[in-house]
Amino acid sequence: DQQVKQNSPSLSVQEGRISILNCDYTNSMFDYFLWYKKYPAEGPTFLISISSIKDKNEDGRFTVFLNKSAKHLSLHIVPSQPGDSAVYFCAASDSGGSNYKLTFGKGTLLTVNP
Amino acid sequence: NAGVTQTPKFQVLKTGQSMTLQCAQDMNHNSMYWYRQDPGMGLRLIYYSASEGTTDKGEVPNGYNVSRLNKREFSLRLESAAPSQTSVYFCASTGTGSTDTQYFGPGTRLTVL
Numbered sequence: 001d002q003q004v005k006q007n008s009p010s011l012s013v014q015e016g017r018i019s020i021l022n023c024d025y026t027n028s029m030f031d032y033f034l035w036y037k038k039y040p041a042e043g044p045t046f047l048i049s050i051s052s053i054k055d056k057n058e059d060g061r062f063t064v065f066l067n068k069s070a071k072h073l074s075l076h077i078v079p080s081q082p083g084d085s086a087v088y089f090c091a092a093s094d095s096g097g098s099n100y101k102l103t104f105g106k107g108t109l110l111t112v113n114p
Numbered sequence: 115n116a117g118v119t120q121t122p123k124f125q126v127l128k129t130g131q132s133m134t135l136q137c138a139q140d141m142n143h144n145s146m147y148w149y150r151q152d153p154g155m156g157l158r159l160i161y162y163s164a165s166e167g168t169t170d171k172g173e174v175p176n177g178y179n180v181s182r183l184n185k186r187e188f189s190l191r192l193e194s195a196a197p198s199q200t201s202v203y204f205c206a207s208t209g210t211g212s213t214d215t216q217y218f219g220p221g222t223r224l225t226v227l
Contacts (some may be wrong), residue, residue, distance in 0.1 A: 007153070034215070043118070043204055043218030044157070089157060100145050100164065100208050101172070104215055106156035 003027045004092050004095065008106035014113055019077040021051070021108050023090030024091040034102065035064060035075050038087045047088070051095075080112045116140055118219035125227045127195045135222050136137040137169045137205030145174075146188035147216065148180060150201040157204065163188055172174050195226045 005024045013019045020105040023033075031052035036044035050057040050064045050073065057064050063076045077084055121136045147162040149172075159172030163182040177199060179191045188207075192199055196214065202223050206216040 006156075019139075042220075043206075043220050045218070046182060046215040049215070087164065100216075101147075101159060102161075104149075104157040106154060 002025070003030075004103050006088075006090055006108050008108050009106070010109040010111070012041055012111045012113065013080050014077045015082055019075075019080045019084065019110055019112065021075040021077075021088050021110065023073045023075075024071055025073075025092050027092070027094070027103070028071075029094040030103075032093045032095045033064070033066060033073050033094075034091045036089040036091060036104075038089065038107070040065075044089060070111075073107075077110075078099040080110075081111050082114050085110060085112050088097055118201075118207055118217050120219040122222060123220070124223050126227065127192075128227050129196060130192070130209075131195050132193050133195065133224075134192075135205075135217060135224075136162050136187070137185045137189065139205075139217070140186065141207060141209070142185070143207035143209050143216065143217075146182065147206040147208075148188070148190045148204065150206045151175065151190055151204060151221075152201050153174070160190065160203075192224075195224075197226045200226045200227055201202040202225060 034049040035047040037047045038044040048062050066073045087107045089107045091102040118139045144165045148156045148160040157172050157224045161180040163169045168187045181189045202221050205219040208216045
């Protein structure tokens with residue numbers, strides 16, 4: 001049973017426009033959420049995170065929104081740049097656990113066209 | 115400060131051969147993880163070590179063994195490789211805080227023929 005779902009395998013946007021990547025989760029114990037970015041032939045790198053006590057976290061062009069009642073989060077990239085083209089993974093954890101495990105979604109391939 | 119390093123970068127095995135993937139981190143992290151990434155499947159946890167001296171199974175542990183050699187090093191062993199183990203393998207580490215970020219290595223691309 002997939003606990004973290006990214007239902008869009010791919011997304012294509014024009015440079016300068018907004019990119020919105022979505023993620024849904026089913027496990028009510030998840031209270032910390034992260035987005036990772038992955039370029040081909042490299043390891044994933046941390047992008048931004050949000051705790052369940054917040055509904056928004058912003059870092060430059062990147063903003064993550066959390067809707068706990070809907071068990072949904074989204075990553076907004078504004079404005080999108082060609083260098084943002086990568087696979088984006090949503091991840092979630094139960095911060096009250098002792099093993100610090102992350103559960104990842106399957107990823108969304110973002111392509112930003114010049 | 116190299117972060118998380120993995121060796122080798124690429125490997126080709128024949129079915130039935132064995133090999134060990136090496137991972138080391140220099141961030142004094144307590145927890146270490148092994149993931150595999152397959153097309154359309156995202157990142158799946160194979161094994162993890164929450165602290166030195168402990169290891170636990172993740173989502174897809176069958177066919178693998180691990181060793182937490184010391185605080186820095188966490189190895190993944192395939193005793194008898196199978197074509198289904200063709201994948202990209204990532205090692206990651208994180209500190210002791212419950213909301214600490216996991217840092218990933220560059221990956222090992224393994225092909226089993």
